[in-house]
Amino acid sequence: xxxxxxxxxxxxxxxxxxxxxxxxxxxxxxxxxxxxxxxxxxxxxxxxxxxxxxxxxxxxxxxxxxxxxxxxxxxxxxxxxxxxxxxxxxxxxxxxxxxxxxxxxx
Numbered sequence: 001x002x003x004x005x006x007x008x009x010x011x012x013x014x015x016x017x018x019x020x021x022x023x024x025x026x027x028x029x030x031x032x033x034x035x036x037x038x039x040x041x042x043x044x045x046x047x048x049x050x051x052x053x054x055x056x057x058x059x060x061x062x063x064x065x066x067x068x069x070x071x072x073x074x075x076x077x078x079x080x081x082x083x084x085x086x087x088x089x090x091x092x093x094x095x096x097x098x099x100x101x102x103x104x105x106x
């Protein structure tokens with residue numbers, strides 16, 4: 001994700017999450033994530049205004065100046081607010097990681 005995409009990504013968060021995480025904090029945290037690819041997304045609970053997913057994803061991220069490729073798995077919850085669906089909660093844990101080398105700025 002690039003800095004210009006942060007406002008768009010932040011807009012997908014639920015109002016409750018945006019109250020807890022100011023945009024500036026979100027942008028700082030997101031800066032280390034270079035790419036996130038969803039590998040698998042399965043619904044495991046559905047209600048009128050809520051859907052919970054099991055998620056598996058591949059992430060390229062920078063940690064302490066090093067670039068890593070990591071696999072994550074966990075859950076994500078989206079909720080409906082009027083006619084719009086937003087992200088309420090994401091809980092992902094790493095299941096494997098591989099150091100790719102030194103990170104560099106583009």
